Amino acid sequence: MKTTHSYVSFGLAFLLLFVLFGAVSAAETDNKELIVFAAASLTGVVGDLDPIFEAGHPGVNVTTNLDSSATLETQIKEGAYADLFLPASTKNMDNLIKEELADKDSVTKYATNKLAIIVPVDNPAGITGFADLAKPGVKIVSETAEVPVRKYTEQVLNKTLNSTEYGKAFVDAFRANVVSEETNVATATAKVALGEVDVGITYYSDVTKDFADKITIIDIPQEFNVVATYEAGILTESTEKELAQEYIDLLSSDEGKSVLKNYNFLPA
Numbered sequence: 127m128k129t130t131h132s133y134v135s136f137g138l139a140f141l142l143l144f145v146l147f148g149a150v151s152a153a154e155t156d157n158k159e160l161i162v163f164a165a166a167s168l169t170g171v172v173g174d175l176d177p178i179f180e181a182g183h184p185g186v187n188v189t190t191n192l193d194s195s196a197t198l199e200t201q202i203k204e205g206a207y208a209d210l211f212l213p214a215s216t217k218n219m220d221n222l223i224k225e226e227l228a229d230k231d232s233v234t235k236y237a238t239n240k241l242a243i244i245v246p247v248d249n250p251a252g253i254t255g256f257a258d259l260a261k262p263g264v265k266i267v268s269e270t271a272e273v274p275v276r277k278y279t280e281q282v283l284n285k286t287l288n289s290t291e292y293g294k295a296f297v298d299a300f301r302a303n304v305v306s307e308e309t310n311v312a313t314a315t316a317k318v319a320l321g322e323v324d325v326g327i328t329y330y331s332d333v334t335k336d337f338a339d340k341i342t343i344i345d346i347p348q349e350f351n352v353v354a355t356y357e358a359g360i361l362t363e364s365t366e367k368e369l370a371q372e373y374i375d376l377l378s379s380d381e382g383k384s385v386l387k388n389y390n391f392l393p394a
Contacts, residue, residue: 160369161207162190163198165214166312167239167275168356170334170389172212178385179376186369194310196272202227202361209364210373212356214239214311214329215274219357232360232370235394236377237386239329239354241278243344244318251324256346257292259325260299267306267314267326275311278352279327285350315341329354330390355394 160179164172169192176188191198191206195213199221202208211228213219222228245253251264259266269276283300286292306323308314315332317323319340333341345351358377360370376382383393 158186158366158369160186160188160209160366160373162188162210162212162373163202163208164190164192164212165195165198165274166192166310167214167329167331168192168212169312170331171385171391174385174388175376175382178381179373183369183372188373192312194269194273196274197309207363208361209366210370211359211361213274214354214356215277216355216357218274219359222359222361227362228359229362232374234358234374234378235355236358236374236382237356237391237394239331239356239391240351241275241282241327241346242330243325243346244315244328244333244341245325245344246318246321247340247342248321249342250321253325253344255344256350257296259303260296262299264303265305265324266300266303267308267317267323268304269311269314270307270309273310274354275328278354281352282327282346282350289350334389356391
């Protein structure tokens with residue numbers, strides 16, 4: 127009887143281990159990853175929203191790739207996998223839709239953004255307004271031509287060409303003062319925060335919590351400023367379309383709007 131009992135005990139113990147191992151394996155199998163490609167200007171927003179989303183979706187890990195919208199678009203076109211695309215320009219989304227890489231029906235406008243002049247908190251060049259960006263010797267950081275914020279900056283400059291207060295002389299002087307062109311807006315913002323340049327034009331949203339005490343924002347005159355529309359779209363090759371849609375829902379929710387507002391985004 128004792129021998130029989132030991133075999134039974136061993137069998138029960140083995141069965142228990144098997145069940146426990148199976149439960150762990152099932153839990154691991156249930157873990158999912160949502161891959162989000164987001165514009166660098168959304169660094170603060172997704173930094174706050176990703177843990178909120180994960181808390182509401184146990185077993186889901188959000189992995190975010192942050193860079194310029196143009197770079198992210200190129201990566202997707204070249205085969206990089208992503209579930210969700212959050213560019214800073216509608217053009218980048220449209221380009222993917224044309225190539226059937228993004229689902230047109232999923233595209234949702236959730237916020238807008240405006241350009242702003244940013245200077246180091248000690249403001250060594252004494253920048254007080256838009257006109258000062260044309261002063262001799264002012265060091266301006268900009269972005270490479272394909273970056274959305276650079277495209278918006280060009281729109282701003284084009285608007286000043288017909289202005290008697292600014293005009294072509296201002297635009298020429300502005301361009302002459304550009305000493306650096308960065309591949310994304312986050313890097314440009316960091317250069318201003320570090321005092322490596324005197325001034326830059328970025329989005330209001332780029333002055334994140336990390337930079338709030340290092341940067342001062344100066345408004346661009348309303349008649350020259352432009353509004354950037356932010357959209358979210360699900361990639362056609364996504365295997366987590368339901369989760370991607372739920373992330374879009376979070377962006378559009380009151381909680382998402384509150385986070386966006388904290389980073390100076392405006393409603394869509």
